[in-house]
Amino acid sequence: MRLERQVAIITGGANGIGYAAVERFAQEGARIILADYDKSTGAKAAEELREQGHDVTFVQVDVADRDSVKNMVTQAVDIYGGIDILVNNAGITRDAMLAKMEMADFQRVLDVNLTGVFNCTQSVLPHLIEKGKGKIINTSSVSGVYGNVGQTNYAASKAAVVGMTKSWAKELGRKGINVNAVAPGFTLTAMVEKMPDKIIDQMKSIVALQRLAVPQDIANAYLFLASSESDYVHGHVLHVDGGIMM
Template structure:
């Protein structure tokens, strides 16, 4: 088991990529804290995984609320005694062309996708630093590296995540904390379910690999960066996009 004896926190862990990662990490021996704003879905996922014999607990939190995140972090540490891995996976979209984008929707995406990553990392950093070892994995996107029409808020948030990742790698790498990012391409989740089939077909043609990604593909990338196998990987952005940006 690649994560035996580790404790992992996964935000946005109730559904999609986060839920798949929670199961994978649990099967690899980790204690897993599923963090999500959706209490019903989060509790259901935690109960399902516990029924499979995995050591999983759910913690409700709004990652955009710094005080709420601090309370959640206190609860996680009280439950598990430590944290070794933080996966900043929570994210939302509120797409629109720039001239039609509501300012509130622009701000909400940045509050969750960018400020939320800062809030969670800041809350767990004291514990990671005290241990002298830890892994922080932030979820960016190929939209954050290449942009995308109709997603100026999402692109800005994900580009910001890359900037924070590289800064933290320099700030905390010397203290035993690895900070990296994963940049998914188009992944088969609810997040792309609103994209018209015609556009999806065009996007699939832009991907050299003959399919879209799956949540398992991203969870596998998280697993590598969370494991001891990646101890000398720091400040990188791992693109998991089937070669779209090649």
């Protein structure tokens, strides 16, 4: 198994891409902290995976809150004895056109999508440094690379994640820690499935592969970057977008 006995924290792990990643990592032998703000959904997801024989523990976390993040990391170390992999997957949207965007919505998206990545990584880092190795995987977005109408806050947060990823790669490579990011394209999550068919068809039309990603497509990219197969991949932003904006 590609992640046998490795300890992974996956934030935003209760739904969508995060849940697909938890499931995929578990299949490859990882021991997982499924971290999410949604207590009921997260606890249920972890229980279902344990019933399948996987070693998954749910921890409620608000990644924007430093004390909450520190508690998550403490629990991970107490339960599993250490940390090998951090997947900063948690993220939110509060979309609106620039002229109508509320300041509270702008700030909350940055708090979760950007500050949350900083909080989690800074809290996990001492444990990776102690081991002299580890994998940090951040979630950006094609919106952070190309921008997107109605997503000033989201695009800004995801662009900043790219900058942090590259900065951390320069800092942490000498400590044996790989830092990379994944930039998903349009992905068929529960939220997207609720959109009108016309909108979904428009999204598909600008993708070279003429389909949306499924969460497993992104989870497979996370898995590659978490595994030893990517040990010489560093400071990279892996686009998993089916060929948008080629």
